[in-house]
Amino acid sequence: MAKVGFIGIGAQKAATTWLHHVLAEHPEVVTSETKELNFFTANYDRGYTWYESCFDDNSEGRIRGECSPTYFFSRDAAQRARAYNKDLKLICILRDPIERAFSNHMHEIRKGHIDPATSFETAWAQNPAYALQSHYKANLESWLAHFDRDALLLLFSEDISADPRGTYDKVCDHLGVAAEANPVSLGARHHESITYRMPGVQKTLRYGGDTIRSLGMPGLVSSLKELPGLKQALSMNRQHLKTKVAPPMPETRRRLASQFMPDMEYVAQQAGRDVLPWPTWRDVFADRSESQG
Structure with missing residues (x-):
């Protein structure tokens, strides 16, 4: 089986889910069904056979890859990735470092890891990962110590919001595949800092959406979301954390x-x-x- 040919290395809360979905639609690309395999970090002990088994066997002539934000700030992932495949293509998406850290904070609240009343300043002092993941220089240098600069495509999540088509074309060019005319997921937003009045309902709907996508029908998910009754129900169930969590203070x-x-x-x-x-x-x-x- 051919080696995995590209990895999205992060950063966390910077649109790697968008990258996974638009590439999952591409006929010349094979992505893992699970977005974050975390092979070169948490699952390295499972070995190359396990890693490659996470991709469709029927992938001859197509490039295979996955996106795991934990790779970006790991001090082991780059060396492990180089040992696995020195010709790996890397895609890194960065975001305003303070906005990324604040989104990280809201993510931890949404996951229930910290109390919603915890200020950003208190959480920053308690969680060194907030800073570690936004210290882009050290993280990029770690990867560029093991891979040539040409192997790395550096993108910005703000550019994805402003020009998803242009960013998508850059990704396809980097991977050496033809850009698709109209990817369904091109303008989609994923994993926003949202909580839900009825989490169980949202969990069921998300599971159903992921199942439909895994069957190769991402367009159906988008169509279902636009159904009048369902669209209204989804909207009523959503609460954006930015309305509930205080942003970083000016100082x-x-x-x-x-x-x-x-x-x-x-x-x-x-x-x-x-x-x-x-x-x-x-x-x-x-x-x-x-x-x-």
């Missing part, structure tokens, strides 16, 4: 912006961009302009 944002500045400058250098599509980037340069003025 926290200023402190973190300074902390993440080396990471942002490194990302801009690696992406070949003078400006990043991040509010924190704009804020830092606005502050610099004011201090210089």
Whole structure:
């Protein structure tokens, strides 16, 4: 069986689920049924045979891959991935580091790992992963120590929101496959920071949607969501956590912006961009302009 040819390495809360779904639709791509295999982190002891068994056997002539955000900040994953396949193609999606950390915070609340009343500042002090996953420079350097820069496609979740078609075309070009005309999942949003008034209902609906997608019918899921009665029921059951969880305080944002500045400058250098599509980037340069003025 051919080796896995690409992996989405993260970052967490930066649209890797979008990447998984749009590639799962592509006829020249085979993705794992489970999005996050976490092979090069939590499941490495299962071996290559297990890893490759997670993909359809009937994949001759197609590139196989999976997306696991835990790879991005792991200090073992890059070396393990290189040992498995030195020709792996990597896709990394980054997001404004403070917004990513806050989304991480809401994710932990949504999962029930921390109390909803816990402030971002308190959670930040208690959970070092918030910072670790937003320190992009160290994480990217870890991967680039084992893979050539050409192996890595660096994307931004903000660009996916603004131009999903253009970003999708870049992904296909990186993987060496033809871009599909109209992927059903192209404009979809996944894993937003949402809670539910009736979690059991949502869990049942999500299981049904995942089952339909696994049968190769993602378009049916989209159509069902637009049915008038179901669409209204889904809307009434949703509560966005941003309406319930306090954002980082202004002084926290200023402190973190300074902390993440080396990471942002490194990302801009690696992406070949003078400006990043991040509010924190704009804020830092606005502050610099004011201090210089």
